[in-house]
Amino acid sequence: MAAGAKGWTERSMGRLWRPERRWHPWLVDSLLVIPASLDALLNVPSTHDWHFAVSLLAAAALVLRRPFPRTVLLLTLPGLYAGNALVAAVVAAYTVARTERARWQRSLAALLVVLGSFLPWPISAFKAESLSSITQQLIFATMLGVGPVALGLLAQTKRDLSERVAELAELRDHERALYAKTVIAEERARIAREMHDVVSHQAGLIAVQAGALQVTTKDPVTRETAATLRGLAVATLEELRSMILVLRAAGAGPTELVPQPRLADLPRLVAAAEVAATLSLDGCPERPLPEPVERAAYRTVQEALTNVRKHAPGAETEVLVRITPEALHVSVRNEAPAGPCPDSGLPGGRHGLIGLRERATLLGGTIEAAPECGGGFAVRLWLPLPDLATDLTEHRAA
DSSP: OOHHHHHHHHHHHHHHHSOOOOOOHHHHHHHHHHHHHHHHHHHOSOSSSHHHHHHHHHHHGGGGTTTOHHHHHHHHHHHHHTSOOHHHHHHHHHHHHHHOOOHHHHHHHHHHHHHHHHSOSSGGGGGGSOHHHHHHHHHHHHHHHHHHHHHHHHHHHHHHHHHHHHHHHHHHHHHHHHHHHHHHHHHHHHHHHHIIIIIHHHHHHHHHHHHHHHHHOOOHHHHHHHHHHHHHHHHHHHHHHHHHHHHHTTTSOOOOOOOOOOGGGHHHHHHTSOSOEEEEEEEOTTSOOOHHHHHHHHHHHHHHHHHHHHHSTTOOEEEEEEEOSSEEEEEEEEOOOSSOOOOOOOOOOSOHHHHHHHHHHHTTOEEEEEEOTTSOEEEEEEEEOOOHHHHHHHHHHO
16 A cells, blocks of 8 residues: 555544544434424414324424434324324434344334325325325335435444444554564564673683683782682673573563662672772761662762773772762762873773663753863762652651
8 A cells, every 4th residue: 555545544544433522412302302393383283182292292202312212213103193293203213223233123214204204194185195296295205214214324334434443443553562562572582692692601701711710820919800800700690691581571571680789789899890999978878769769870880980990090089979868969080090091992882871871861860971170080970869758658658
């Protein structure tokens, strides 16, 4: 299907099933009583005989045409046959055709209206009519009986078609959502496979080589460095394994992860960072903080120390974490290196700070990373904290 034709089809489908603004049903039925009553009043010579009474009853019965369409049609027939309640009978036949599913009921409604419009009252007056007059009356009665039923059937068909189109549109959206989930699941599985086959394999080799170096070397400094490398490689493998589990569990519900790092793990992180860094905790560290906030702070310090080790090795670094009633402040600032920075040879995709900025944005905070006037570099994170009273209430409830 061409793009233009497809767009026209979707716009047409939207118009079909879009709900329309309509008047209240009871108001419409009450307004229909007016022309039906005028029809009885203007076409009955006397308002004091029973012909006018049954015609007026037929007009008043239209108020109940929606909940009781067949009953209302039967109530309008005396006024049609004995009086002149033509409008009421036509509206009742339309209602039956619009609401009833059985074909014989629609056919019977049309036949009753045709007979009521064609046969005169009293029946003996039929003999005085000419053939031409009878033919004209039959054509007129057929149009009055079949026309409203045809319109009612058309309205019912339109309503069924609108419901079907709405159902198809809902199914189409559901299929699109399933297709999107399938594509995402396949991509996650591919990423998990690549991480398992490439990254995990190389990290495992690093752990094995570092362990072998730790056992075979006689230099204490080399042994300590090899132990640090092995510990980092093992920790990386653990995190990779948990990430692979998450990626492979796409669409399978929540996956249990290994314990995520918190602010209490910062001293160990700073000590193992191989950077001349000092850690300061200020504020009220005993206050319970949301886990995503603590994790974002930990990852910010981790990424900043990694950048210091890559781009400014040996530079003095200060890590400051300050907790106030309103926010959490994290600052990682390093001095300018004493000499030219050697090339570390470590790959850098420039995605670390982007990921930190995304974390901060999701938590409603901000992050700044820029050079200092004295030649150093600083990373500053600000994350808002929930109200302390609300936080304590939720903590006690939990």
